[in-house]
Amino acid sequence: MERDKNFILGVYEDEDVLMDAVVKIRKSGVKIHEVYSPFPVHGLDEVLGYRRSRLPIAAFMFGLLGTSLALIMQFYMMKFDWPMIIGGKDHAAVPSFIPVTFEMTVLLAAFGMVGVFLITSNLKPWSQPRIFDIRITDDKHVIAIDLAANAALGEEKISDVLKNAYASEVNKKSFV
Amino acid sequence: MAHSTTQYKLDQKFEFTAGLKKTIFTVLGIGAVILIIGMIAAALGGHDHANGDEAGHAFHWYHRVFANLWINNVYFTGIAIIGVFFFAIQYAAQAGWSAGLIRIFLSFGYWLPFAAVLMIVTFFLFNHDLFHWTHSSLFDKGGAEYDKIIDGKGGYFYWPLENGSFPIFFIFRMVAFFAIWGFFFNKLRTLSYEEDIQGGTGYYYTLRKWSAIFLVFFAVSSSVSAWDWVLSIDTHWFSTMFGWYVFASWFVAGLAAFTLVTVFLKERGYLEMVNENHIHDLGKFVFAFSIFWTYIWFSQFLLIYYANIPEETFYFVERLQSDVYSPFVFVNLVLNFFLPFLVLMTRDAKRHAIFLKVVCSLIILGHWFDFFLMVQPGTLGQNGGFGLIEFGMLLVFGSAVAFVVLSNLSKRNLIAKNHPLLEESYHHHI
Numbered sequence: 001m002e003r004d005k006n007f008i009l010g011v012y013e014d015e016d017v018l019m020d021a022v023v024k025i026r027k028s029g030v031k032i033h034e035v036y037s038p039f040p041v042h043g044l045d046e047v048l049g050y051r052r053s054r055l056p057i058a059a060f061m062f063g064l065l066g067t068s069l070a071l072i073m074q075f076y077m078m079k080f081d082w083p084m085i086i087g088g089k090d091h092a093a094v095p096s097f098i099p100v101t102f103e104m105t106v107l108l109a110a111f112g113m114v115g116v117f118l119i120t121s122n123l124k125p126w127s128q129p130r131i132f133d134i135r136i137t138d139d140k141h142v143i144a145i146d147l148a149a150n151a152a153l154g155e156e157k158i159s160d161v162l163k164n165a166y167a168s169e170v171n172k173k174s175f176v
Numbered sequence: 177m178a179h180s181t182t183q184y185k186l187d188q189k190f191e192f193t194a195g196l197k198k199t200i201f202t203v204l205g206i207g208a209v210i211l212i213i214g215m216i217a218a219a220l221g222g223h224d225h226a227n228g229d230e231a232g233h234a235f236h237w238y239h240r241v242f243a244n245l246w247i248n249n250v251y252f253t254g255i256a257i258i259g260v261f262f263f264a265i266q267y268a269a270q271a272g273w274s275a276g277l278i279r280i281f282l283s284f285g286y287w288l289p290f291a292a293v294l295m296i297v298t299f300f301l302f303n304h305d306l307f308h309w310t311h312s313s314l315f316d317k318g319g320a321e322y323d324k325i326i327d328g329k330g331g332y333f334y335w336p337l338e339n340g341s342f343p344i345f346f347i348f349r350m351v352a353f354f355a356i357w358g359f360f361f362n363k364l365r366t367l368s369y370e371e372d373i374q375g376g377t378g379y380y381y382t383l384r385k386w387s388a389i390f391l392v393f394f395a396v397s398s399s400v401s402a403w404d405w406v407l408s409i410d411t412h413w414f415s416t417m418f419g420w421y422v423f424a425s426w427f428v429a430g431l432a433a434f435t436l437v438t439v440f441l442k443e444r445g446y447l448e449m450v451n452e453n454h455i456h457d458l459g460k461f462v463f464a465f466s467i468f469w470t471y472i473w474f475s476q477f478l479l480i481y482y483a484n485i486p487e488e489t490f491y492f493v494e495r496l497q498s499d500v501y502s503p504f505v506f507v508n509l510v511l512n513f514f515l516p517f518l519v520l521m522t523r524d525a526k527r528h529a530i531f532l533k534v535v536c537s538l539i540i541l542g543h544w545f546d547f548f549l550m551v552q553p554g555t556l557g558q559n560g561g562f563g564l565i566e567f568g569m570l571l572v573f574g575s576a577v578a579f580v581v582l583s584n585l586s587k588r589n590l591i592a593k594n595h596p597l598l599e600e601s602y603h604h605h606i
Contacts, residue, residue: 042487043605052523056522056523060521087482087484087485088481095474095477095478095482096481096482098474098478099478
């Protein structure tokens with residue numbers, strides 16, 4: 001069976017039930033593809049066993065890039081390209097570079113973080129999102145389980161696990 | 177998981193053990209010995225320093241002791257009042273996360289009465305050696321030492337009396353601030369302890385009301401006390417950032433002290449309901465307000481540097497172009513900005529006691545250096561520095577504050593056990 005094509009969906013109304021269900025399903029050995037919910041559920045990423053996001057590292061790197069670019073730019077402009085005497089100070093008056101450096105750091109860290117987030121979350125403007133269940137944009141939480149990833153268990157077994165884990169509905173969804 | 181209601185032991189008291197008391201007294205003793213050795217060394221070797229300063233007074237070694245008294249008075253007064261301030265903030269903001277920690281913040285307020293006495297006595301005994309503006313000859317029109325600028329500012333110290341007489345307005349503010357701070361501390365403390373016995377949500381709302389009133393008063397008085405106690409040392413100089421600058425320094429030092437006490441109590445098995453999430457939040461406070469302090473410090477510096485007006489720049493020239501003080505300007509920035517910024521940046525560092533212990537201890541030392549740099553150049557000129565006297569007196573004051581805070585913390589229940597947001601704080605999760 002091909003991966004990432006055929007899914008079994010458990011539908012939930014309440015986020016507390018959902019959290020318990022995730023714990024229960026993972027304990028029974030079923031691999032969860034993803035959980036979709038209309039609002040952020042606090043602690044869900046932890047019970048799903050996700051690794052912590054490495055986004056802060058990207059932010060730090062972009063911030064560092066901003067710092068260096070701002071300093072290089074100002075030193076180049078003020079010291080080498082067009083030296084000017086302002087207020088009787090050195091051409092490279094470092095304290096007066098700090099505000100610009102700070103702003104560039106914040107700007108690049110923020111832009112870099114947003115960019116990295118959009119790319120890693122597959123939120124490109126031209127990407128076609130897969131809708132597992134239209135109600136996840138309204139009032140339902142959905143646990144999606146990839147059939148191919150749990151081939152050893154089979155459809156019946158997975159449905160049973162979901163039903164035992166308090167799912168109010170169990171549906172099938174396939175993508176071409 | 178969040179569903180189960182956890183029962184914690186709420187009736188717990190911090191036990192101020194004999195061993196701990198002994199440790200604190202040992203540090204105090206070591207500090208006193210270092211201080212005395214430093215004083216003897218300064219008294220014996222100080223003759224070559226006896227060159228006159230700008231006011232025409234000869235420098236004596238004991239001036240350095242007075243200046244240090246003032247540094248430590250202002251610094252630890254700040255940490256004490258920040259305890260009350262941070263306690264009040266929790267109520268005014270209706271913060272839930274900190275419900276298990278508020279007694280720690282509150283207990284720092286117990287230093288206030290000692291601080292008041294020390295401060296007022298130090299001022300009355302040594303005002304001429306600390307504050308240039310206390311010399312009446314400066315206000316004597318036609319006299320050789322007449323200072324027009326200081327005379328223009330005289331009303332701030334002497335009103336309604338004549339300039340150069342008894343600084344009644346200044347003294348009034350000092351006494352009033354301590355009295356009103358003490359009143360609010362007492363009010364908040366009493367209400368919080370009564371809540372332990374009576375329960376109910378009424379106390380919470382009353383505490384919130386008193387906290388809000390205190391915060392309004394503190395917003396003004398923290399700035400004014402900074403002008404009075406620190407800025408007026410450099411009487412000719414002025415900075416509109418100064419109130420915030422001193423407040424920021426106090427606040428970071430206070431937050432570092434709360435974090436240290438919390439971590440220390442956790443290590444001794446108290447406060448089971450305080451987990452790494454709460455510690456993380458304290459770490460974030462220290463991290464964020466270290467940056468805030470740097471922002472204020474730099475804003476003050478940059479404007480003066482850029483405008484380059486002599487009557488403003490001399491404050492920084494006095495510090496940056498001095499062999500005695502210029503290294504400490506950089507020590508100050510490294511300890512109070514680069515160290516907390518780089519070390520506490522990651523999530524893990526804020527959640528683990530060992531990082532916080534190292535960084536918070538160094539921040540407490542670092543902000544002492546900040547006050548050292550505010551006070552010493554204006555009082556001692558080039559005769560100051562960081563030596564045995566400074567180190568010894570810091571140890572004496574630090575251990576005395578630790579003793580007062582911990583012994584009062586041990587007298588009451590460690591947790592505000594009927595705080596209505598306690599349950600929320602158990603489930604705090606970030």
